[in-house]
Amino acid sequence: MPRPRSRLRLADVAERAGVSLTTASRALAGRDGVREEVAERVRRISQELGYVANPHARTLAGGTASTVGLIVHQIDDPYFSEIAGGVIQRAGEQNLIVQICHSGRDPQNELRQVRHLIAQRVGVVIIAGSGYVDPRMEAESKAELSAFQNSGGRLTVIGRHFLGADAVRPDNKAGAETVTGHLLSLGHRRIAVAAGDARLSTVADRLAGVAAALERAGLPAAGLPVVHTDFTRGGGRDAAERILRDHPDTTAIVALNDAMAIGVLSALREHGVPVPHRMSVAGFNDISIAADLAPGLTTVRLPLAEMGRQALCLALMPRASRPRRKSTGHALVVRDSTGPAPSV
Amino acid sequence: MPRPRSRLRLADVAERAGVSLTTASRALAGRDGVREEVAERVRRISQELGYVANPHARTLAGGTASTVGLIVHQIDDPYFSEIAGGVIQRAGEQNLIVQICHSGRDPQNELRQVRHLIAQRVGVVIIAGSGYVDPRMEAESKAELSAFQNSGGRLTVIGRHFLGADAVRPDNKAGAETVTGHLLSLGHRRIAVAAGDARLSTVADRLAGVAAALERAGLPAAGLPVVHTDFTRGGGRDAAERILRDHPDTTAIVALNDAMAIGVLSALREHGVPVPHRMSVAGFNDISIAADLAPGLTTVRLPLAEMGRQALCLALMPRASRPRRKSTGHALVVRDSTGPAPSV
């Protein structure tokens, strides 16, 4: 692509305003060291001319990189697109631009994206989505990201245990405890879990919440059937099949995210298992479609878009001496996919 | 944000390779004017060192801006997130980065985003989503985008009539004709349409398809009840309410996109109207959740992710003397939300 037509430069504004480049630069950046009256004039002229700074020149000269890099598993997964929506909305208010990359939940690929973003000199990196329990899988990314932070880059993670970075932390354990408690209070005693890849920290955390609820109720968490498959709709289908086959007396399935819950519902429908009369199903996240499934999905609501906003807000604040943690809170949303345990 | 630590520069690579900056630059850009043997050595050294060019310096110096700007209505709308997924995937293969902005379907805001993207010196702009029938609403954006193209920028639109830019064109009219034909063949004669804002070109095109199918069947398209509301789930709900109230003998509703169809289904469920026994419902787009609704949504499939890919592919080819058009094709996906017309 050939070069764009030459646009207005700061020099043009400065000339029109009868000041030097420096003064114009300072005035527009809102830095002080300029008489307010002069600054005002420069700003007005810049406005009139429709001047917009060249971000590349600005970044190159050592200023602020006004882009934020967002790494998600897949943008067409509602969990991530809702979070991304929040990030983009917040960015728009600040005239920042958001660059989105896919990690595909693959540490190697994520590393590539992290490097790419850093090479692009973004000022902010936000990583959304579960990490792995085993720190070794992410060691390289971490190293790269630490260096990024040490050189002044801002990093925020959403739903990931990354000590040393500001974090938005979904209420994974507590949420899972709440939804399991809901099932228990409906009289369910034979609960099974459709879980994602056991190596994912989110899966581990939510699983811990399920176990905690069981224990609190004085039930043995040890015998809890947990089926680990993909953390996706397809995984949910597989999990449901296996639960139906291996644990036929199950009366409730906790899916560790809504995508899996959707898969579970789909499999149960195929098998003619009525929900919730014969089997209750609960999800996690409350992606917006959850309300429109039939039956409506009982799930744990996380404020997804808000989480995206928050993540960017954190990143936009100067780095604190100790990483900040924002917990999301959660809310149980009871719809029609859960009901009293069938009295066998 | 302070400046990032200084990274490897081209000068470092050049020095290591014992050549000048110029030669190194040429070698890495794959331009000729360098002995192949030397070029090879430079590339190898650059590789070993892990050198990545500073894109800002490159862009500033007048080279290629290796970012693509994607404007969507809202990223958390599945129609757009699936398209975006395709764009991002293709971009990843090329080591390009995708910047995403929301237009909110507001021409003024879209204009802002277009300007912002152009000011960022992106090399490619992709605009996804319907435009308005009235060209005046988009005149400003068009002017800006034409200038962008004339200065060498590449533009592709998805689902928008923008003469003068490469375009991916969803099969709106034909698709609507197909799905309406499906309903007619099931014996439906009292069909109503849940349509979005009448000023949207996509709505107009799909509506034309519905009318065409009716006429082809020898039915008067004139009396067709068309309810114009928002092109969203909420709009679908409103439309269904109105159809139920004003045209109680309707046996089938064509929603002009899946989001509206979801709203229609939701309203019908609330009113206790059985689908498809008392009312058939069809959508448009086949967003991935369509298969998981209950009843499964009969809809017109558009290859959403593929459309995103295609759009970027078009943009990556050199501009043709005449704008290229890629039609998407479409497929009717019959699920459980449509059935024979009730024999009253």
Add this chain to the structure above:
DNA sequence: GTGAAAGCGCTAACAG
């Protein structure tokens, strides 16, 4: 074929 030198548009020392 190869290199030296001049910018791209901006910010940031450093002087006044």
Add this chain to the structure above:
DNA sequence: CTGTTAGCGCTTTCAC
């Protein structure tokens, strides 16, 4: 408070 002077890292004439 304001202006002058160097670069930021790269591409690109223009000489050799």
